[in-house]
Amino acid sequence: MTHSPKTVHILAFPNVQLLDVCGPLQVFASANIQAGQQGLPPAYTLKVIAAEQRGVESSAGLGLHTWPLPDADESTHTLIVAGGRGVHAAAEDPQRVQWLRERAQQAQRVASVCTGAFLLAATGLLEGRSVVTHWNSCEALARRYPALRVDPDPIFINDQHFWTSAGVTAGIDLALALVEADLGHAMALAVARDLVVFLKRPGGQSQFSNALxxxxxxxxxxxxxxxxxxxxxxxxxxxxxxxxxxxxxxxxxxxxxxxxxxxxxxxxxxxxxxxxxxxxxxxxxxxxxxxxxxxxxxxxxxxxxxxxxxxxxxxxxxxxxxxxxxx
Structure with a gap:
């Protein structure tokens, strides 16, 4: 485990899906707790960020305290784009998309949770890549961004340093995979056991789809x-x-x-x-x-x-x- 914590920024916006933010956030926070119990320093520095100055309200009605978008001199190791009902409005904001494009090119690792793939795709950085989103939005993503290779079944997909995940709770699966890549199988398993979730969920998201x-x-x-x-x-x-x-x-x-x-x-x-x-x-x-x-x-x-x-x-x-x- 490195002694220099990795900075994880989770991008939120008005009407964000609450679990898209707090699911991955808790995985990384739990990894820090597990590290502390083993006498090790924190593995991650965590911030939920947004373009809005006074935080954002999730689609569930719960307000989220957020940090401002990082300045150019503040590094990002892992950038995670959440999804939710407000993602399409967020993707139509040219300043937000431009910031995301520039920050994603600087980050060592970029990920989207659920319909966050729409906002990340708006930057053009996913063109030609294999991606996934919520099963109910895969067709819409493929229509809107035909240069993407949309696979509707995986829980998450890793294409070089870009990661995309399926619907909502799949963000937890994705974050566990990132922890495993950073800190090893034993640590990721300890976090999964603490959260009472599968480290590797059986099957793909097709099992949850109810429409052919x-x-x-x-x-x-x-x-x-x-x-x-x-x-x-x-x-x-x-x-x-x-x-x-x-x-x-x-x-x-x-x-x-x-x-x-x-x-x-x-x-x-x-x-x-x-x-x-x-x-x-x-x-x-x-x-x-x-x-x-x-x-x-x-x-x-x-x-x-x-x-x-x-x-x-x-x-x-x-x-x-x-x-x-x-x-």
Whole structure:
């Protein structure tokens, strides 16, 4: 552990998401506490900063005391951009964006939490990089900033010295990864245990999503929208390309070409998505045994169901049920 504390600045703004700020802040603060208990000096100097002179009010209504934006002669080791309802207004402030662009180029490490990716992307520094944000905002981020490579599933992504994280509490996962990079696995694990959270959360954020992008992608073509409705009513039936093509009155070659152009994925992948989504609902809303769910949704066997869940959500069906069951 270095004896020179690393300066961590967390950028806030009006209507910031409270957990985007206090989640990472507490991780770094807990690392300082753990260091003190081991007779070591603090690892981090922490400041929540904002362009506003009198602090900011979070979207939860809690006011935050903030420090002014650091001057040019004040160094920043780690710069974290929070997200929240106010992020789009913040991203339209040219002075704030310009300050962020200059500071990010000076910092050794730059990160965004949740929709903070929109504000960081406004600087142009994320172009060509792999990024993530809240699952419900990934499509909007990709549309607004097409030069970004948006991956909707990871809890966080590290691309060189830029880090981005998924929604809200994923900022804690991100901060733990930063602590691990700075202070080692043992310290990060001690902080995670103290906060009673996973050091490495199982699965990606797709397990929390409740909407298929496939449904939105097919909305402009009523043939495919009707096809998806029919598939959902016949999940255990033969859903081969020939069957699907015949249902919409197209040749197989034409169907595959048009379907992929409209949805961005193959028919086989779409069928798997629809079956996984149906299985997710049954796992959460019923006590139906896995064997019956596998048969009902067209997987055939529990093993095929398990493999599809791991491939799509990075969790097992049983693990998903334990986390999300409402029964």
């Amino acid at each position: 992008s496939l449904q939105h992608a097919s909305a402009s073509d009523s043939r495919f929208a009707r096809l998806h409705n029919w598939v959902n009513e016949h999940l255990a039936s033969d859903l081969s390309v020939s069957t699907l093509a015949a249902h919409v009155g197209m040749s197989e070659r034409s169907f595959v070409r048009h379907y992929r152009a409209q949805t961005g994925i193959t028919p086989a992948k779409a069928i798997e998505q629809l079956r996984v989504e149906a299985a997710r609902r049954l796992l959460a809303d019923s006590s139906m045994p896995l064997k019956r769910i596998a048969a009902y949704c067209g997987f055939g066997t529990e093993e095929t169901l398990r493999r599809s869940f791991l491939r799509s959500l990075a969790v097992t069906p049983q693990g998903y049920r334990e986390r999300f069951s409402r029964v």
